[in-house]
Amino acid sequence: MANKIISISYGYAQSPFGTCCIAWVNDQICALSFFDEDDFEFDKLKNHFPDSRFERNDILAKRKATSIFINKEKQSLLLIGTDFQRKIWNELLRIPAGTTSTYSDVADAVGHPSALRAVGTAIGANPIAYLVPCHRIIRSDGSLGGYRWGLEMKKKILASENAL
Template structure:
């Protein structure tokens, strides 16, 4: 299944592009998936963060969450995020209800991330094509910037954007993982 815009709650752009003023409970879990270990965090509204991590960084998870969501009450409740991890592990999004998102970003970032959702599985696009698509034909680099700040890996498929030249391009969680994700997605199933 494909995530649609209606499943996403776009947090109103706050003064700061990185810090959300959202107040409430935020629960998170650390899980193992076939693409590596990941942190999944959600508010009452939806998933607000999904990041892969390497063991060294894992200890910082809570600190990083608190930095982005300073007014949230953060709790470690892996049971609450396990089902999401499980469906990623099995490469299937079976239950759309689990996958509502709660996304925070500047208007430009939201615009970029929104267009990421329209890239079908198994397909790639380029930073430039994306820039053109959102009406900023010369902003390929700025788009790369925004893509790189995507807070919800995998579900907002930033790994499907590659360089115009055909090179893979960067990935916040490692080029290898980007390649793995793409390889898997292009396989028929």
């Protein structure tokens, strides 16, 4: 993955869904994840952005978490991935809070109705939890399916949006 970013700021903060790691370049969020162990989450961040320098700033991360989760302010996002992944992630951004969509719906919307596996892989690779709402994607049979940050987390987020 050719993610050439000079400097990424990141930090840890509490959210309504537990501890999160937020990463940003200038004022654009490039990663947001939920986790249990700081070191493991930072390793994943370094792997996703291998050519980057990192600077930890928990104070600003806490401010960003408040802006995201409490004040519900719109965030500027930096979507770093393949063209196909960015196309899928941009489609996820069109799904309103309080609703769900299916993998098939997303595949149809981006003009690749037979590419369900590729669409699912792109959704699973989303590095920006909550803000790029991959949690709103469910299976065609109505079951929740999987979630990169765990099924319990998916249930909590969907319940907070009154989507369950």
